[in-house]
Amino acid sequence: MRKxxxxxxxxxNLTYQAGEKLLDDILSADIHxxxxxxxxxxxxxPYLIMANSEVSEEAYYAVSAQNxxxxxxxxxxxxxxxxxxxxxxxxxxxIGHSERREYFNESNQTLAEKVNRCLEAGxxxxxxxxxxxxxxxxxxxxxxxxxxxKESLFHLPADQLKSVVIAYEPIWxxxxxxxxxxxxxxxxxxxxxxxxxxxxxxxVANEVSILYGGSVKANNAKEIFGCxxxxxxxxxxxxxxxxxxxxxxxxxK
Ligand code: PGA
Numbered sequence: 001m002r003k004x005x006x007x008x009x010x011x012x013n014l015t016y017q018a019g020e021k022l023l024d025d026i027l028s029a030d031i032h033x034x035x036x037x038x039x040x041x042x043x044x045x046p047y048l049i050m051a052n053s054e055v056s057e058e059a060y061y062a063v064s065a066q067n068x069x070x071x072x073x074x075x076x077x078x079x080x081x082x083x084x085x086x087x088x089x090x091x092x093x094x095i096g097h098s099e100r101r102e103y104f105n106e107s108n109q110t111l112a113e114k115v116n117r118c119l120e121a122g123x124x125x126x127x128x129x130x131x132x133x134x135x136x137x138x139x140x141x142x143x144x145x146x147x148x149x150k151e152s153l154f155h156l157p158a159d160q161l162k163s164v165v166i167a168y169e170p171i172w173x174x175x176x177x178x179x180x181x182x183x184x185x186x187x188x189x190x191x192x193x194x195x196x197x198x199x200x201x202x203x204v205a206n207e208v209s210i211l212y213g214g215s216v217k218a219n220n221a222k223e224i225f226g227c228x229x230x231x232x233x234x235x236x237x238x239x240x241x242x243x244x245x246x247x248x249x250x251x252x253k
Pocket of ligand 1: 234
């Protein structure tokens with residue numbers, strides 16, 4: 001079975017102390033995970049070491065950065081390299097979140113470089129894709145998202161592609177409380193899988209975990225994760241409330 005993942009994206013929220021408490025509350029809850037299930041905490045840079053030490057005893061929990069530099073090292077003030085993440089044993093990095101694309105002008109080409117840096121360092125990219133409302137209203141979302149994959153991922157050989165986690169996040173559903181319907185989510189996830197099948201092979205496509213993101217909440221996670229091609233979620237707002245994220249974890253297939 002493909003890996004089923006509940007990934008938290010804290011974004012630029014919580015103090016160190018509040019983050020530590022949130023992790024304590026979640027990790028002390030009565031949650032039973034199977035070996036194909038994984039929980040990932042995408043925390044701000046200053047909390048990575050603390051979060052990694054919190055989850056170190058937990059087999060199915062891991063920590064993710066929310067971004068990294070596309071450069072290897074050097075005079076890039078304020079940036080964080082994958083080598084730095086690797087040196088503190090971080091296993092995942094969110095790449096190409098729509099907020100980074102929009103507010104920091106990250107292009108598909110820059111994101112291809114970030115994906116390369118992660119894979120060179122043995123860090124799994126959680127690669128985000130998704131269309132804005134105008135594209136959804138024009139009905140061209142499939143082509144739009146396929147182009148994002150093509151320009152940022154399709155240079156990878158199959159064995160590397162298989163290790164990338166995809167997060168489909170329709171931008172109009174992020175932080176808006178407006179979730180894609182299960183039909184819309186399943187349709188896009190199945191389409192993305194068909195794009196991978198065509199570019200690589202059906203076997204490869206069947207192995208890639210594709211998460212849904214965009215207003216996943218405690219009360220809709222089960223239904224969304226129940227879609228055959230949805231392998232869990234990338235969760236923003238609801239991931240910083242312990243009780244809600246616990247319910248979301250428990251909604252994994
Ligand atoms: P949201 O954010 O769950 O608050 O909509 C999802 C995301 O941006 O990853």
